[in-house]
Amino acid sequence: TLEGQNYILHFFFTSCPIVCPRNTTNIFNYIYVADRYGNKPFEEDEITILSISIDDDSLEDLNGYMDRFGIDPSSNWHFLTGDRTYVQQFANNMSQLVENNFKSENEEHMGYSHSEYVLLIDKEGFFRRSVDDNIIWDAQTENGMKILKDDIQALMFNQNIPRKNED
Helix, strand or coil: CCCCCCEEEEEECCCCCCHHHHHHHHHHHHHHCCCCCCCCCCCCCCCEEEEEECCCCCHHHHHHHHHHHCCCCCCCEEEECCCHHHHHHHHHHCCCCEEECCCCCCCHHHHEEECCEEEEECCCCCECCCCCCCCCEECCCHHHHHHHHHHHHHHHHHHCCCCCCCC
């Protein structure tokens, strides 16, 4: 369903205490939310945000997480969950490290080491690179999100340039 769309790919889990809330806040502030004048950085059809849970989050968990951050469920920001093993393997295949090597008896999910980075995929399905040639953007930092915002704007500008027909 994302074919023909630019989108950001982000892995998280709803009970994450530090990394995920900061990532979500930064994505929210730099890519999603309107400024005080009502101007959004991107129109709904210009960029989709896809956040995929690496844990066994229920639909109620995802809805509560979206509500916590003020994300409209009918917007261009989608939260998905699925089989934990499959999702973690998928994330690892996307170079988004997910390991659960710090299990505790009480809270198995608290031991995840996972990436704080996001990926940008273009309308053609290609992973984009940033201006400094990275394929990932650090969602933990405001600077990383400013760079991602600029890179999305450059991508959209380049996609809107009329191409000459090559004979």
